[in-house]
Amino acid sequence: MEPTLIWILVSVLGGFVLALLLGRGLVPALRALKAGQSIREVGPKWHQGKAGTPTMGGIVFILSSLLCIVTGWHAMRETGDYKHMLVLALALMFGLIGFADDFIKVKKKRNLGLTGLQKLVLQVLAACLFLAGMHFTNALTYDLYIPFVREPLVHIPPLVYLALSVFIIVGCVNAVNLTDGIDGLATGVTLPVMLFFTLVSMTAKQWGLATFPATLVGALGGFLFYNFYPAKTFMGDTGSLYLGGAVCGLAYALDMPLVLLFVGLIYIIETLSDILQVSYFKLTHGKRIFKMAPIHHHFEMCGWSEKKIWVVFVSVTVIMCVIAWFGVRIWF
Secondary structure, eight states, X not given: OOHHHHHHHHHHHHHHHHHHHHHHHHHHHHXXXXXXXXXXXXXXXXXXXXXXXXOOTXXXXXXXXXXXXXXHHHHHHHHOOOHHHHHHHHHHHHHHHHHHHHHHHHHHTSSOOSOHHHHHHHHHHHHHHHHHHHHHTTOOOOEEOOTTOSSOSEEOOHHHHHHHHHHHHHHHHHHHHHHTTSTTHHHHHHHHHHHHHHHHHHHTTOHHHHHHHHHHHHHHHHHHHXXXXXXXXXXXXXXXXXXXXXXXXHHHHTXXXXXXXXXXXXXXXXXXXXXXXXXXXXXXXXXOSSSSSSHHHHHHXXXXXXXXXXXXXXXXXXXXXXXXXXXXXXXX
């Protein structure tokens, strides 16, 4: 077995074990600190029973994923691939924004943390810093690749590409955040996405980069023991924004942002359902398309259990990741 492949396996198994161990200590600690989630009154009434469930549990898989610094370094020595550190930096920046948001919510015992403007400014700054790092390390080609098409469609002027990328990154990160509305959903949906990026990175021989999503595959698997229904802890904005940063960072590090349309289909559907609901509500002065948005709440209101929603949404993501895999293999 190749040494680089061994480090990928160490990343997965290490991330899993670390998440299990950290969860055993962190979840009771968060409960003791009364870092409980406040539940919005406009949400499903049965969610009120979840009030007080420890939030900021995303710290579990964030700390576990730092293992990639070690495993990625060993892989990097052989390949010179250090892009995983740029992706990790982006995820951590978004995770810190989420932590600040969660901390304010917990401290002030309310459902609102940072203001919308504060979040937007910080998120745009994080995206700009990441893209600057990618640009100055010559990690961006500015070519637009489309899955299932071998050659790039067009070369985009750098400034246009970067401006569009800031919009895509901020939008995608918040889409992941919207998906985190029921127990284990964002965790379950993101796990196959991380597996997809691991396999693509390995196929592209970017072994250092592969250690980051590989570690998250294990860490999210371990975190599910605490986050699956009925959840012992929520990942909070700390975790969901971190995962959003990881998803976007990996797509750009592999020079395939359009693959997000495939692997991130659930994120997109969740976001569009929310946008359509709000827009239609304003245009019709109170009418709704869905019983509640984002769309996972609509299915809840239709009588679906949280477990059924989880299975369906994760299954859709797995199918889309398989389709995306066949769409990008022609590039390697």
